[in-house]
Amino acid sequence: MHEKLEKEALWQFGGYGFLVAVTMVMMFPIYWVVVASTLPQSAIFAGGAGELPRLIPGSNFLANAEALAARPEVDFYRSMLNSLVIAVVYTGLALLFCSMGGFALAKYDFKYKRTLFMGILGTLLLPTNLLVIPLFLLVSNMGLSNSYWAVILPWAAYPLGIFFMKQAMQSIPDSLLEAARMDGASEFQLYYRVVLPSMKSSLAALAVILFLFQWNLFLWPLVVLREGKYTIPVAISKIMSNDMIAYDQLMVASAMAIVPMFVVFILLQRHFVNGILGGAVKE
């Protein structure tokens, strides 16, 4: 009996220790980037004489930030604005289109519905990065190159989004819609006043997923955006395109890119989890 308890305790200790250790390792880069953003270039790496890089925050944050601002080809602060505007507009637009489409798929019957749905399902497995070449041509032909729309529109019809919305809306009882119709609602009022309000948590979940998706897009903006319109990922990559990389600026930029999102994400992560589980468990 004693042995069993001992063994059990060992498992628990090991498991918990494992959890703590992994978490600490995972959190380290985050800690590091915050610290590094406050250090001058020289303190980020160990010097030749075996000096250790400092692990405690320094006071160079502002200096680094200023140096960053002084690089016009990167235009980092502009890129932060760009990223934010693009992500917000994108999320709103995609949310609207996906929820409207999901509503139609969930609650109406019409010809070719099955085929359409299968078509969407098919693209779920497609990696977005691979459509870059034809998209580039299409977008250039439309004259949208180097504009916010170039980054927003192609992905507004996010297949996972409409799929997710359809699943979520199917759980609304038909009788609710019928009651609203009898109360005098037009179809659009149904959508706007009855369906959407009861989907708040699903909408929030999808919104987080969409926002993160757009925020992290790299290849596409790299291809299609030019100076002045860069998003954050592209701007950071431009910092690195010199022979001599200014690591202090790089760290400051990275910190500014990552940390605010972390804060927002911690607040919204409940919705994010709902979102991925909603889609995943269905599989």
Add this chain to the structure above:
Amino acid sequence: MSRQLLVPLLDQVRFKREQLKDRLPTLPGTPLLFLSPFFLLFGVFLAIPVFYTFYLSFFTFQGVSTEALFAIDIGAYQIMIPEMANLQYVGLDNYRRLLTDSVFYQSLLNTAIIFVVQVPLMVALALGLALVLNAAYTRYKGIFRSLLLLPVSANTVAYSAVFIVIAAEGGIADIALGAVGISPIDWLSDGFWARNLVAFMSVWRWTGYNMIIILAGLQTISPSLYEAAEIGGATKIQKFRHITLPQLKPIMLFVFVTTTIGVFKKFAEPMIVISSGGPINETRTIVYYIWQVAFQNLELGYGSALTVALVAIIMTLSLIQFKVS
């Protein structure tokens, strides 16, 4: 006070809106109306490109030129459809080139190696963490879950940059290894280690995400299964092998399939590694190569052919994974 003024105003708005609504007929095509914005965008930006890529793979061209294919002049506006620069039909040439392209195979190999390093490590970590988080004895579950999920929200380029700095000469990584008595590793110059670095970076990023999914799966396993096994005398390991793993199969399949697709999409991490001086041959993933070919060498036709090949590979892999389950 203002509310009293507001209400009759709102009522008027309401009446007007109702009048308008009665005049609009309910189209039997309402669902199509709802779907149309989505499908318009879907068709133009997702469906067409799929077929377009295939079509383009039979040509060589260098992108969009400044010359116009044709221009429409409507007074104030001028719509110009630009020509494709140096468009030439080449039939299956691109595919022939693909078959003998050593860089193509190398980058496929790189991607595969990253996969092989990343996936087992990540899945093992995610599974282990999920198991611990699911256990009754763990306290502060919520905090750990949040912290471990955090990397998913990190901007791909930014976090790659951070890892570069950690891994570079004189970076933290070397110090940590030194503390354990291992000599510093040339993460950024040695091909072997650079690849591993990319894999480790992805592990950092996605473990939490997959952990959440596995955790959800674990929570759907009925406790009575474990209780029955306990009574039957099963050890922890036996319970894991015979109950946990089989019950998790669909979830694990999902994790595998999505991770596979993710690996083949990898661009940001290798791009950053290479930008900071990493060995290009060994870290070049397939998507990176396509980008190079298409947007640096401006050989979009060949890039299209490469894309088609890659899509075929991904589809095949996914199908295999489904069949195996």
Add this chain to the structure above:
Amino acid sequence: MTAITLDGLTKSYDATDMDDIPDNEIVAVEDVDLEIEDGEFLVFVGPSGCGKSTTLRCIAGLEDATGGEIRFGETVVNDLRPRDRDVAMVFQNYALYPHMTVRKNISFGLRLSSTLTTPEIDSRVTDVAEMMGIEDLLSKTPDELSGGQQQRVALGRSIVREPGIFLMDEPLSNLDAKLRAEMRTEIQELQNDLDVTTVYVTHDQTEAMAMGDRIAVLNDGLLQQVAPPEEIYRSPANEFVAGFIGSPSINFFDVSVDGQTLTDPSGFSYELEDHSVEDDTARLGIRPEDLTIEEGGDDMTVTVVEKMGNENFIYGTVGDTEVVARTEVTVRPEPGQRVGISFAESAMYLFESETGAAIKTKTDEIEPQAAQF
């Protein structure tokens, strides 16, 4: 305040993806003719799948009739949308808008399709809420309410629009028995007060008998009979109606006919005095309360005796036929005992063997207990 006319109403569904359906069509409602008077409380009753809900939904406009006409008063409404038909509907699962307060739920229809000002709407809502006894709940949301309360809100929502017709689709099915009985009387009172034409669907024949001014019995999409409850009970048009209405249900015997003698396969026989049957076979029906159990007889073997306190149910078999009788508490045979059965000819039903159509129904007198009302 509207009369409803169903003229040859038919509703069928396309079933081309199901292989075992003839003609690739499922006919849910077939050629129903029915006139419902202004202010009447009409109950549609029948087993699951008989078409009662479908008919109701056609009246509502939620389904399009495949054939026939639906008229409200003089107006043909087939092509009108639900919101233009001036009907209100109460659903089985209440269908309350989950994210709105009770007040908003009730006023939703008014806000959407009337020209009342907000103060007018508010006062109407308050009046209705008081009528339904839910004025304390106006600022709560549906998930904070019990089943009975939700049902009241659903009723309130229909009432407040002052429609010409109320439609109710099994509104009490989700309530427990006690609440159901309570709400049953409430709904009847409400309808008496408001005097609005009401069409009510239920599968519970007790509810139908209790509530309806007239009952419409449906089976398999076909209207079997429309009549006031007493008439349905005493003069069912066919075997199905006789068997469906009444609890415990009527006892049936397959008998062969020889002149005036009816013989059951087990040997039990009955002599008709006032009637005669032309066919060789028939179905004999006798209700449990009209069946008398006699000691010392040899017609039936008792299987189960249920003592309910105010009456007894005696179950048994006559040959292969299972039979139940409703008796005074003094009749208490033992299980396994053989007893005799008898009944008055005036209480007996006879149906044609093949079609089930009624040949003879109850003709016994109903004696009022007191002076005429």
